[in-house]
Amino acid sequence: MMKPEPSLDTGQLLTAQEASAMLGIKPATLYTYVSRGLLHPLRQAQRKANRYLLEELQSLKVRSSVRQGSGPVAAAAMRWGQPVIETSITEIEADGPRYRGFLATDLVRHPGRFENTAELLWSGLQTDGPQTWPVETVKVDVARALEAVLQQGRNRPRMMRVFSIVATVLGGGTLEQELRMGSTERLSRQMLFAFAGACGLLGPRGVYQPPQVEQSLALHVIESMGVAKAPALEHAINTALILSADHELSSSTFSARIAASTGATLHACVVAALATHQGAALAGGTDAAEDLIESLHSNVDLRDRLAEAELKGQRLPGFGLPIYPNGDPRAALMIKLAQQTAPGSAQADLALRFVEGVNERLGLHPNIEMGLVVLCNAWQLPPRSACALWGIGRTAGWIAHTMEQRLAGFTIRPRGLYQVNR
Incomplete structure (x- = not known):
């Protein structure tokens, strides 16, 4: 009888012995996996032995089940990132996501405008000149709809919830009306404008x-x-929005596609994605990374936090994305931009040195969450700006996947693998 796996925190770093036990292999086989590039151990300054990311180990374990038949393969696909849906929108490579063949980091340099990237994702058409969208007056009172959020306190509203309310209020029509009028892109622009306006809740006026x-x-x-x-x-x-725009079939994007496959309206698809995106593994992780940076007030705080993480073998929020074992190119570009162009501050300097310290002592690279936090921190934007920018940027991707899924013409309906509790 197989022994049940221990309950582990998905942010945990495992020793070689623990990793071998989890995979059911000998230590020598583990090192073979490393030499073949299937695993990427993390080197820690104060430890002789390497550590291994739990997520990467789980992914490797699931991939090994592909020869076991269609059921295990389907389970593997749903759990740890095997391709399950054909898409022409985004491909993830070592140098970052490519939107319809264009590297996202290149789009930051030219044409450098989020609107161009959104239209590229939606239609596949790339334009050279910076695009600007006309502003339309909406017929609903978005400000009034957000009063319930404001009544709960103006300090640090949960922006994914705010955007969900905005999208729900704007989405009064039916899918038939949307398609008959050919208004999907117009409604998309309208929604993004409204999300930008909702960022006013983070500002000094709080409206x-x-x-x-x-x-x-x-x-x-x-x-x-x-x-x-x-x-x-x-x-x-623009850089933050472009780099946030899409990342293939992330959990939130998959939610949008599931909703689209059932015939949901554009706004409902975005709300479904926002509900998923607010989880701790996505936008909620951005808030946690921001809170971590804000907790650093001195060099002593910085050293103590690094020592604690190293001692406990923790994976800190905003660091370590197995899909980019050599570091998330999106985060690297945003952090470089923060260093080169932002006015900076003592807090921003602490944030940058903390990122360097985590890499040196824990062997972990920053991911997009920390990249957004560092960039917003360096420019001294209001708290929760990083989460808001990620939500606005990713909405363009959710819309593109909604459009693509509608054209696919099938309902996404995974099967369950029933097991009797014993």
Whole structure:
């Protein structure tokens, strides 16, 4: 009889002995996996032995089941990232995501505008000149709908919930009406404008700020947050939105596709994605990474937090993404941009040194969550800005996947593998 696996925290770092036991292999086989590039051990400054990310071990274990028949293969696909749906939107490579063949980090450099990236994801058409969308007046009172959120306190609202309320209020029509009018892209732009206006809840006024003039979406976000406009900051916001726009079939994107496959409206698909995105493994992790950085007030705090993480073998929020064993290129670009263009502060300096310390002592690279946090911290944007930017940017990807899933014409309906409790 097989022994049940121990209950482990998915952020845990395992020793070689624990990793071997989990995979059911000998230590020599584990080192063979490492030499073949199937595993990527983390080297820690104060430890002689390497550690292994639990997520990567689980992924390897599931992939080994592909010869066991269709049932295990399907279970593997649903759990740990084997391809399950054909898509022409995004491909993930070592140098980051490619949107319809264009490397996301290249799109940051040219044309460098989020609107261009959104239209590329939606239609597959790439334009060279920076795009600006016309502002439309919506017929619903978004500010009034958000009053319930404001009544619970203006301090650090949960932005995925805020965006969900906005999308729900805007989505009053039916799918038939949306398709008959051919208004999917217009409704998409309208929704993104409203999300930008909702960033006003993070600013000093703490209220919804509907866009008024035709300008880039990045400038709408800056204006809503009550931050002084600057070309370098506009570029930083565009960078964050572009790099956040899509990442293939993440959990939240899969939720949007499931909703789309059942005939849900555009707004309902985005709400389904937002509900998933707010989890601790996604946008909720951004808030946790932000709280971690804000807890550092001195070099002593920095050293103590690193020592604690090393002693306990913890994976800190905002670090370590198995799909990028050599580091998340999206985070690397945002952190580099923060170093080169942001005005900076003592807190921003601590954040940057903490990221370096985690890499040196724990062998962990920052992921997109920490990249967003460091960039927003360096520009001294309001708390929870990182989470908001990720939600706005990723909405463009959710919309693209909703469109693609509708064209696919099938309902996503996984099967359950029934097991009797004994």
